[in-house]
Amino acid sequence: MTVHSKYIYPFGGSAPKPTVDPSKQIVGGKGLGLQVMSKIGVDVPPGFTLTTTLCPIYAKENDLPAEVWKGVRDNVRRIEVDMEKEFGSMSMPGMMDTVLNIGLNDVTVDGLAKATGNERFAWDSYRRLLDMYGEVVLGIPHEDFEKRFDKVKEAAGAANDVDLGVEELKTLCNEYKQVYVEQGKEFPMDPYKQLYACVKAVFGSWMTPRAVKYREINNIKNLIGTATNIQTMVFGNMGDDSGTGVAFSRNPSTGENVMYGEYLINAQGEDVVAGIRTPQPISQMKEVLPAAYAKFLENVEKLEVYFKDMQDVEFTVEKGKLWMLQCRNGKRTGVAAIKIAIDLVNEGKCTQSEALLKVEPRHVEQLLHPTFSADALKSDAYTKGIVAKGLPGSPGAAVGKLVFTPKQAEEEKANGASVILVRETTSPEDVGGMWAAAGILTARGGMTSHAAVVARGWGKPCVCGCSDIVVSEENQTVLVKDTNEVFKAGDVISINGATGEVIRNVIPVETPGLKGGLETLLGWADQEEGVMKVLANADSGPDATQAAENGAMGIGLCRTEHMFFNPERLPIVRRWIFHTECLDDLDHIKHFQRSDFKDLFVAMNGKHVTIRLLDPPLHEFLPRPEQVHEKVAEELGFGKDVPRMLARIESMHEENPMLGLRGCRLGIVKPEFTQMQVEAIMSAAADFMEECPDTAKVHPRIMIPLIGSIKEYKNQALLIKQEAERIKAERKLDIPYEIGTMIEVPRAALVSDKIASLVDDEDGKPLCSFFSYGTNDLTQMTMGISRDDSNGFIPKYLEMGIFEDDPFQTIDEEGVGYMVNHSANLGKRINPNISLSVCGEHGGDPKSIEFFDSLGLNYVSCSPYRVPVARLAAGQIRV
Amino acid sequence: MTVHSKYIYPFGGSAPKPTVDPSKQIVGGKGLGLQVMSKIGVDVPPGFTLTTTLCPIYAKENDLPAEVWKGVRDNVRRIEVDMEKEFGSMSMPGMMDTVLNIGLNDVTVDGLAKATGNERFAWDSYRRLLDMYGEVVLGIPHEDFEKRFDKVKEAAGAANDVDLGVEELKTLCNEYKQVYVEQGKEFPMDPYKQLYACVKAVFGSWMTPRAVKYREINNIKNLIGTATNIQTMVFGNMGDDSGTGVAFSRNPSTGENVMYGEYLINAQGEDVVAGIRTPQPISQMKEVLPAAYAKFLENVEKLEVYFKDMQDVEFTVEKGKLWMLQCRNGKRTGVAAIKIAIDLVNEGKCTQSEALLKVEPRHVEQLLHPTFSADALKSDAYTKGIVAKGLPGSPGAAVGKLVFTPKQAEEEKANGASVILVRETTSPEDVGGMWAAAGILTARGGMTSHAAVVARGWGKPCVCGCSDIVVSEENQTVLVKDTNEVFKAGDVISINGATGEVIRNVIPVETPGLKGGLETLLGWADQEEGVMKVLANADSGPDATQAAENGAMGIGLCRTEHMFFNPERLPIVRRWIFHTECLDDLDHIKHFQRSDFKDLFVAMNGKHVTIRLLDPPLHEFLPRPEQVHEKVAEELGFGKDVPRMLARIESMHEENPMLGLRGCRLGIVKPEFTQMQVEAIMSAAADFMEECPDTAKVHPRIMIPLIGSIKEYKNQALLIKQEAERIKAERKLDIPYEIGTMIEVPRAALVSDKIASLVDDEDGKPLCSFFSYGTNDLTQMTMGISRDDSNGFIPKYLEMGIFEDDPFQTIDEEGVGYMVNHSANLGKRINPNISLSVCGEHGGDPKSIEFFDSLGLNYVSCSPYRVPVARLAAGQIRV
C-alpha cells in the first residue's frame, strides 16, 4: 500500500524510509524536510509529495498523467490505513497556496464532529475549507468571505474568532456557500473532486503573475516547478490540549542559542502566521503542554544535528500528541547568521568550511548597513520623537517618506526616494513594494508574520505588529491612537527595526562595520585552499586604513585623481590644466601626491599598493561655467579675463568624455604628468623606507589606464621605468616596483598576448607584470552603455527580462566576461606568472566573484566596505 | 670579368642578360629598369646595382662585407674594359641622393679634358662633383657652394651658368675646395676612395630623418632598404651634339598618346630636373638630334610594350649617341590614368584586368575632387583676378592662405586652414609641407620639376615655373613683377593647376564626378570574378539617384533620421519627442517617412534598400537651450512655459550620448516608433508596387541598430515582422522584405552566432538574414575612442607612430578587424547564407576594402561619392 513512483514520494506513517535523501529540486524544500523527518523518526502527519517535475507536464497538458491520479488515490488509501480513519480532511501546504481540511463536506463535517467529539471544531474547519478552496481554487476574493465573517461576528456580538459558537459557525458556512452562489461558482461535495481541484490549482499557481514576480525579486532561477504536498490534517484547534506553533531553534535576530518561537492554544497554523491572534512565547508551552514540549525540543535538536543548521519548524499538537509539520533552515539576520555559524562550529555540529556556507553575502552586508548611532539613540530627536512602538521585526535603521501601497513604494523608489512602506499587514502580493522600501512598518502580525520574515531575509528594517497605530490605505494616513497624531503620505519618519520604535524625526544613521564573529568567520574564508585574494580600492590614507581593517590584502586600485578634489588642491590642479607649461604647479601637485602615496604605503606596509596613473579627462576638474567669475579667473591665471577663461573651458568640452582624452592618452600627450606621478610614487616609497629602515616594506605597482594598443603601453611603460630607475638610483634604494595595466578597452583584451610579450629592448625584461580588469569601463565599452546614462533604459530592460541583472552590478558573463576570459588566456599563454585581477565594481559582487574565480584570476579589488562580502564569497566558492 | 653576386647586379655593356627579372625589392625600381633595358637591348651606360639587402647589413656593421667591396672594384674594371676608358667618372643616382662624376680629381680632370677635347666640360663636371660630394657625403650645406658660385658669376658678369668659361670654372673649383677647408672637411683625390665614401653615404642615407619622413608621408612600408646604382657617366654637356632630357611616353596630365617631355642641349640631367634652365619640348629634339630622337622613340615603345604601361624615362645624348638612364612607370593624373588604362587595352598592350591595376584609388578620387566650375572660369572674379601665369604642373583647383615654408603649411593645416604653399622651387625636404598644402605654387622649375611630379602623384593642384612672380621666404611676400602687387602670408589666393593661372580672389570650386572612361573602367572592375559588391549609404531620393549614377548596387544604409532635419519636419519630430503620447505627431512623421522611402525604392528599383531604424539619441533633435523662447515653447506644446521646456531638455541630457538611449534601445523603450517606421517602409514599398504594377520591384531590408544582446534583437525583430506581415496582408501584396542588424556594439560581435540562430517561435524561420558591420561605432567602442573627441590625441598618435593610420579612415585590423572577423565566422557557422557587409566609413577606403574582401564579406556600403573608388578597389583585389 506504500505507493512510491518517480512522481510521488510518500512520507510518515508506513511510508518507506528513503536511503538517500531525495533532491530538493524534485520534492521541494518542504517535501525534503518531511522526508528527512520521516527518516530520522520525527513524527509527521502521513502524506506524500507530488514532484516538481509534474509542473512542466501540467503546464503543457493542463492535467496530470493518469498514473499520478491513480497514485494519489492509492496514497490516500494508505494514509487512511495508517491513521485508522477515512479520508476526511487533508492539508495541502504549498510554497504559494495552502488549502487545509480538504475532504470536508456537508456530510463528513458531521462525521468529523462525532469522531473528535468537538462539533465547534468540525464546523470551524469546514468554514475554513470553504474560504480557502474558494480563494485558491476558484479565485474568489478572500475579502468576500471576510465580510460575511465580520457580519456574523457583529450579529453575535463576538470580539474574537474563538467567541463564535457552533450555530454561528454553521450560519457562517451557509453565508460562505452564498458567496459561491453569488460568484456563480460551485463547491464540490466529493472529497476526491476537492483534492484533484486543489492539486490542479497548486500546479497551476506556478505561473501566476504573483509567483513569477516573487521568483524575479528573489532571483530564483532554474527551478523546475513547485512540488505539492498532500498531508493528513492534524488539528491544533481541538481544544486546550491542542495547539500550534512556529519556532526557530535559535534566535533568528541575534543568533542566541535559545528556542525562539510562538504558539497558540486551540488554533490552526495559519492563525499564528497570519498574526490574527497574538501568540504566546514558545517557552510558556513547557507549562501548558510539557510532554509535547519535551518531545518538541528533542525533535528540533535531532533536526539541527541532521541539517547542521538552525531550524525553522512548524508543529501542531493534537490532543497532546506532537506532530512536526515542516522544518527548514531558518532565515536569520546578519548578526545571527554569523553567531550561529561560529556557535555551530564550537558545538561540533559542523566544520569551519560548512559554517562558511551558512552565511550569505547579504548577511555580511547587513552588518555594513546603516543603524542609528549610539548618540542618535540618546538624542532628543529620537527619545522625544518616538510616536509608537511595535515588534522588532527585522533589525536596522531606515528613514524615509511614508507610502501606503506597494505600487507607491516602487514608484517613489524609481524616483530615487527612500520610503517606508506602511501596511495593516503584508502578504505575498506586496513583495515588489517591500523590496523597493527602505523599511517596513505593519500594524498587525508577530515576529514570524510575513512582513518580518521577508524583511529579515532581505536584511531590511521592519517594525511589525505595531498596534499603537491605525493604518488607512484609503485615506493614506497613519493615526497614532494615543495622541491622535496623524501622518500622511510623504511625511518622513524613522523606524528602528531592532527595538520596534517608530520616530517622527529624521534620525542620523551609521554603519557598524565588522564586529563580533565576522572577522573570525572571514578568517576561515581566507584560509580556504586556493581562495582568490581580496584587495581594496582605496584612494587615501583613511581609506587604506579602513581597507586594512576590513581585511584587504592590499590596494588593488588607487585612483590618484580622487586626491585632487581637496579644496586646497583643486585650484592648483586647475592652474596646471590651464597652463601645462608652468612647471611650478606640477611640482606642487607632485608634493601632495607624494605625501598621499606615503600614507598608502604606511597603511599597507609591504602589501601591494596599486596606483593607477591619472585617468579622467582633465575637464572634469574644471569649474562649471556658472562658477567662473573675475576672482576665479584671476586665481587660475587668466587675469580677470572671464571670457577667455570660459572660452578655454569650452574648448576642452568633449562630446563623449568617457571615450575622449583620458587615461594613458593623457600620459602620452603630456608625458611630464606621467613622470611627475612616477616620481611622487617612488619618492614616497623611498621616504617611508628611509624613515623606518627596519620595518618599512613597500610594494608599489604602477598601473596604466585605458590602454588600447601595445604601442601606447610601451610608450608609457618605458617612461615609467626610466623615471622609476632614476629615483631608485638617486635614493640608492632597491624599491621593488611593478608596472602593469588596466584592461578596460575591449581592444586591449584582444591584444593582451601582445602586451604581455612586450619587453624592454635594453634589458630584455617583460614590461608588463599584471593586468587588472577594469570591468566598469570594459562593460561600458563592450556593451556600448554609458553607466551615467543607463537609467534611460536599463530599468526597463530588467523589467522586460532583456537583462537578467544590471550589468554594472553583476558581470555580463556572455559578453564582458568573454573578453576578460579571452584576455586572461592570452596573457597567461605568454606569461604564466602574470598577475590577473579585477578592480571594477564587480570585484565586490559575489556572483561575479564566482565567475572570476572560475577564470583563475588572482584577486579581486573592491571598495573597502565590500571587502568583507568579497572575502566571504571568495571563500565560499572554494568550500 | 662580369661580376655578379647576390649583392651585385651588373647591367649594360658586357653584363650578362638576366633570364628572370630581379625583384624590385632587391634592386630597387631604378635598378630593375636598368636590368630590363639591358635585357631588351636598350643601351644603358654600363654599371651595377648594390642590392637593398646591404642596407640592414650596413645599418648594423656601419660597413659593407669585404666581398662586396671586391665586387665593386671588379665591376669598375669590367666597365673600364666595356667603355674602353679608365675609371674617370661614375654616377651614383639614388632614390634620395645622387652623386655624379665620381672619380674626377685634380689630375683626372685634365685627362677628361683631353679625352673629350672639352676643357670647359671637364672643369664643369669637376665643380659639380665637388659640390655634390661635399653635400651628400660630408653634409656641407649646398648653399655654401651656391654662394661661391654666385660670387664668381657676379665677378665674371655672367647671367647664366653656361656663360662661365674654363678659367672661371677653375676658379670656382678652388673656391669650392676653400669651402671644404672652412668646414674642416677633406675631398679625397683617390677615385676609389670617392666611390667608397659615396656608396657608404647612400647606404647611410636610408635612415636620415628626411628619408624616414618621406617614407612616412608616402606610406612606404616593408622596404628592405635602398639599392645603390653605380654607373658610367655619360655626358650631355659635351657640346651641341649632346644633351639630356626626361620624357613620358604619354601626356601625364591628359593621358593623350603623344610623347611628352623636355630636353636641354649641352646639359646634364640635373639641369632639367632642378628647373634652373628652362628646357625645350621634346618634339623639337627631332630637328636637332634626329638619329638620337628616332632611337629614343624606338626605345620608349619597346619599354612601353615590355612594361605594358606609360613610361617615364631619362636619357642623355653624348656626342650623338643615345643612352637611356632610367625608366619607370610614369606618375599621372587621374584623368590621364584612366585614359591611358583604356587606351592600352584598346591598343592591345594589356588586358582589362591589367588595366585596372594601372589606376589607383587616388586617381579616381581626383576626378571627384574640386575644380573651378565652367561658370567660375568665365566670371570677372576669375578672369580679372589673374595675377600671374606659370606652368600647369598638376591639374585641379585650390583655394587657400599663402604660406612660405613647409612648417607653416603643416601648422596651418593642423589648425584646419586650407593653404597654398609658395616656394622659389621645392626639394625633397619640403614634402611634409607640400602634403599639408591644398595647392603648390613655384616660381621656378618645369613640368618635370620636383614640385610638379610630386603634386601630380598626390593629385594635388600645382602651378610651377611661374616666372611672373618673385618669392621671398624671408619677407614672406610674393611680388608680381609686372604690377608690383604684393601678396603676404595669410592672403587668400586661388590656383588653377590645369592652366597655370594664379588668381587673387576666392574662386568657387566644383566636383566633376564620373566622366569619360571612368565608367568603362569601373565596369571592368565590377566584372572581376568574385568581386565584392559596392552599395551606397544614401538617405534621400537625390542621394540614391547619385548613388545609382555612381554605380552603387543598392543602398546599404539609409539613416532615416537624416530626413528629420528638414525645417518643416523638425518641429513635428520635436513635438513627438516631448509628447510621445500624442499619436498625431507620430502619424505625421510616418507620412513623410513613407514618401521618402518611396523615393528610395523608385531610385533603386529592385535593388537592396537597407533602412536602419531610428538610431541617434532623441535629444540630438532638440533645440539648443539658447534657441528656446516663448514662440518655440508654444509651438512645441509647452504653452509659453519656457522654463518647463528647458527643464525637459535638461532632463534629456546625457553624459555620453554615444553610449546612451539610442539605437534599438529607443525602439524597445518606444515600440510605437519601430512600428511606425516599419509601417512607413512597407507602405512605401506597396505604394510603388501599386503605382507601377508592371515594372516596380522592391527589396526593403530593415536594419536594427545598436544591438548588443539576442533578447534586444528578438524583441525588435518580432515587432518588425508582426508589423510587416500586417501591412502585407492589408495591402494584399507579397513584399519580399528582410530583417537584419548592424553589428556595431562589441558585444554583438561576440554573440553573433546566437543572433544568427534566433528563430521565430511561431514559424521556426530565422529572424536575422543579414549583418552589416557599423565599423564607425564598432571602432569607437572597441578602441574606446569617441570620434568627435579624437582630435585631442589621434594627430599626436599618428605623429608619434602609435597609430599607423587614423582608425576612423582605415580599419584597425588587429582590433576592430578581429571583431568583424570573429563575428563573421560565428554568423557563417550558423547560417552560411547570411549576408555580411560593412556600412561604416571604412566601406569606402581601399585598404580596408581589401581587408573586408579577405574576410569574405558580401559587400561594402559607402557614401555615393566614394562608390567609384570602392568599386575600383574591390575589382583590383580580385585581379
Ligand SMILES: [Mg+2]
Ligand atoms: Mg576606467
Ligand SMILES: [Mg+2]
Ligand atoms: Mg552606429
